[in-house]
Amino acid sequence: MSVGEIQVAIKSDQDIVSARQKGRLMASEMGFSSGDATLIATAISELARNIVSYAHKGQITLKMVNGTNRQGISVIATDNGPGIPDIRQALRDGFSTSGSLGLGLPGVRRLMDEFEITSQPGRGTTVAVKKWRQ
Amino acid sequence: MEVPILKQGAVLIATFQAALSDADLNQLRMGLVQQVVKFRSRAVIVDVTAMDVMDSFASRTLREIAHMIRLRGADTVIVGIQPEVAFAMVQLGLTLEGVATALDLEEGLAYLNEKFKTTN
Amino acid sequence: MIVAKRNETSRETMTLNNQAPELARSEAPSELLRELVAHLRQNRTQLREEWVVRISETRLLTAMTKEEIFAEATSIYDSYVEALETEAFEALQAYARNLSERIIPRGVETHEVVGIVLLLRDVLARSLFAKYQNDFKKLNRILDAYEPAANRIANTVAVGFVQERERVIRQQQEAIRELSTPVLQVRERLLILPIIGVIDPQRARQLTEQLLRGIRTNRAKVVVIDITGVAAMDVTVANHLVQTVEASRLLGATVIVTGLSPEIAQTLVTIGVDLGKMNTVGDLQGGIEQAERVLGYKVATLAEPEPR
DSSP: OOOOEEEEEEOSHHHHHHHHHHHHHHHHHTTOOHHHHHHHHHHHHHHHHHIIIIISOEEEEEEEEEETTEEEEEEEEEEOSSOOSOHHHHHSOOOOOSSSOOOOHHHHHHHSSEEEEEEETTTEEEEEEEEEOO | OOOOEEEETTEEEEEOOTTOOHHHHHHHHHHHHHHHHHHTOSEEEEEOTTOSOOOHHHHHHHHHHHHHHHHTTOEEEEEOOOHHHHHHHHHHTOOOTTSEEESSHHHHHHHHHHHHHHHO | OHHHHHHHHHTSGGGGGGOOOOOOOSSOHHHHHHHHHHHHHHTHHHHHHHHHHHHHHTTOSTTSOHHHHHHHHHHHHHHHHHHHHHOOOHHHHHHHHHHHHHHGGGTOOHHHHHHHHHHHHHHHHHHHHHHHTTOHHHHHHHHHHHHHHHHHHHHHHHHHHHHHHHHHHHHHHHHHHHHHSOOEEEETTEEEEEEEEOOOHHHHHHHHHHHHHHHHHHTOSEEEEEEEEEOOOOHHHHHHHHHHHHHHHHTTOEEEEEOOOHHHHHHHHHHTOOGGGSEEESSHHHHHHHHHHHHTOOOOOSSSOOOO
């Protein structure tokens, strides 16, 4: 099975749109249902927006991944921004997203099957998420 | 990308395209409120049928539009949210609380007509 | 060394097929395998016959006719020898899946498939014993080459069968799930969703997606979700229910939840689920009456017209 990989540089809000469009296309081509493709595209949109809002620039990498018996899509968002000082707090469900800018990370976690985050204050943040095809 | 705003009697109808950027959304927010003032509109319908992703920013902008328009004494109805988009939105915790919603443009107009009747 | 390597790779059955060919030992195993394959080709008719006899003696594949068994046995035998020869297992794997697809609906069980492959392995091993019984050293080397390959073949076929079976089961589960969540239109613009049984996250999602599609295609304005038949409700299920209600509203539909038992209501309040977001009515009938009021119909009982 060939491994497809797409990289999208995120520098402006326009790139958010193009990253999620590429993600949706890739997910559809891989055979994800359109419901799942929507969840994936939405997660990409949130991750790309975090990059623009907090780090100004970064990168989204979309990759096809193989697990035992199943196939999935991996989305990795990296930046060299200020980092997140308190990851635990960032992952806590505010639930009232009203007003505050919010990192949207708990939401992204719910949209996807796997979620991993590493962040170093002053160095940057990497969020890696995966969704498996049902 | 320009968002077309159509004037239909006392109602303004804004139709969203699929690939709206944050800047487009911000522009639309200002544009809509200005037009409501200009035409003394009673209501705004925002048609999002073409949007295939509604993330937290888009959702927040819609809420802000609705609140600003309410401050002008007019109503807002969001119409055309796709089933899959609605599912993703609730997963993200975005429920557009306090904003009226309807299935499509036709339903949105029907809702407003009903409302105008009772407030006239 | 080689044993250790094999253990390492056999943890994940999928990688079995990609194993690198073994390193040459004192005598090239490929040489021995070639000799072995030639022997199995020469004696194909006899060995296959013997195998088929053993299959019927052991009362395996009883759901199949003699002719069917013979036809399958021929294909399996040839694929088996080919896999020994080429050490490429893709063809065998594809064949195993194809075979499974055909025989699973006939009720063939896992132990039967594993059983016949092991029988073939033994029949062939016996013939090797017979051929090399006078040269014990050579027999040993031949078996060294044969056994790992034969075990990999057995493994491949068994895994292929089990995977196919799991796929069939998944498919059936899906079909059952679809059947178990009917979205019913009782009158124009009014849908009823009776939920029965246990709700897991996967089913909850399917239910929500089906309902949302139903709202769109039927242009529904009101939905009554009846949970009288829901066995248990925990915080996860309750949250799913709340999400379903919220998603429906985003499409412009009002949801009324009926059939919430006092016990469940008590539980929900205790765990702190926000019932304020839910429009609840005691039973299904009451729910439908309220739905009709929302739609603008007047509800009246024949004996005693309602004052409103």
